[in-house]
Structure formats: C-alpha cells, structure tokens
C-alpha cells in the first residue's frame with residue numbers, strides 16, 4: 626500500500642546527498658512530500674483502526690495536527706507559496722500552469738479548513754461526546770484522500786515543468802532562500818509557543834523585536 630504514496634517521481638533518497646550538484650529547488654519540496662506521505666499513511670492506518678472499534682486517541686490526533694500545521698503547511702506550503710509561487714508570478718506561465726497554480730493555492734486553503742475541522746471534531750470527542758467519532762473519521766478520511774492527490778498533482782504535473790522558467794542562478798537563489806526560510810521556522814515556532822503560554826498566564830513576557838529570529 627505504501628507504493629501508492631510514493632508519488633510518480635522517485636527521488637533516490639538513499640543514494641543522493643545534500644551536496645548534489647545542480648539540485649533543482651523543487652527537489653527539497655519533493656523530498657518533503659515523502660515525509661508528508663508517511664504521516665498520511667499513519668493517519669490512514671489510524672482511521673482504519675478507529676473504524677474497527679479502536680478508541681479515538683486525541684493525543685495522536687494532536688501530534689498529527691501539529692505535523693500537518695507546522696510541517697506540511699507552515700514549512701512546506703510556506704516555501705511553495707511564499708517563495709516558489711511568488712517567483713512564478715513574475716514568469717510567463719502557460720494558461721494551464723497559471724490555473725494549476727491557482728488550484729494548488731485553493732487546495733492549500735482547503736487543507737487548512739480540513740485540519741481545523743479535525744481539531745473541532747477531536748475537541749468534541751474529548752468533551753465526552755462519543756457520538757463525534759463519525760466526524761473524527763470523516764475528517765481524517767478527508768485529509769487522507771486530499772494530501773496524496775495534491776502531492777501527485779505537484780510532483781507529476783507542475784514542479785518539474787515550471788523549473789524551466791528559471792535560470793541556474795535563479796534556481797540557486799531559490800534554494801538559498803528555502804534554506805533561510807527553514808532555518809527561521811524553529812525559532813518562530815517556539816517564539817509563538819512561549820508567547821501563547823505567557824498570554825494564557827497573564828505574564829508580561831520579554832519585549833523582543835517581532836523578527837528577532839532573523840538575526841540568529
């Protein structure tokens with residue numbers, strides 16, 4: 626069953642190194658897809674077990690939601706939207722490619738809504754509403770159906786063709802920007818966590834520049 630999650634374009638993760646020359650900027654994005662597929666595979670396994678009578682595990686769902694929000698959305702979709710798609714808007718894409726990019730953006734939004742729905746269903750379940758198991762199942766199934774389809778669309782029909790619009794220098798600059806983007810995220814993540822706890826406790830916190838992590 627795992628094969629169906631591998632996407633149509635294989636990247637030889639075991640035999641490639643980060644030092645590979647001429648790496649396309651979409652290569653890291655496609656490698657990230659493989660990790661997202663692994664979590665989706667876990668969710669598929671989980672939902673099948675729930676359907677067979679296993680209790681909903683809110684902690685497991687919290688972990689999956691954290692992965693989807695922080696890794697699949699903020700880290701991965703973040704690089705797609707804030708860097709790759711931003712640069713593609715300056716290129717003369719074909720009509721079909723333009724439409725596909727718009728579709729991909731709409732799908733990212735859809736993924737966010739699905740994740741919110743899963744959190745809501747899980748919260749209902751946690752509040753002892755066992756009748757919400759059905760909603761939990763539906764929400765997980767929606768995500769399990771959505772992500773592989775979205776990933777396949779990018780891997781098989783979008784990422785590689787649009788790379789032809791970029792010069793080797795532009796590709797190199799994009800890879801550097803991707804790395805910079807990723808580097809800041811861990812600081813941003815824990816800055817938010819600390820801020821949230823401070824706020825919940827009514828603590829003043831330390832006043833830091835909003836973009837302090839850019840200086841690290």
Ligand SMILES: [Fe+2]
Nearest residue numbers: 702705729779
């Ligand atoms: Fe995407």
Ligand SMILES: [Fe+2]
Nearest residue numbers: 701705776779
């Ligand atoms: Fe993607």
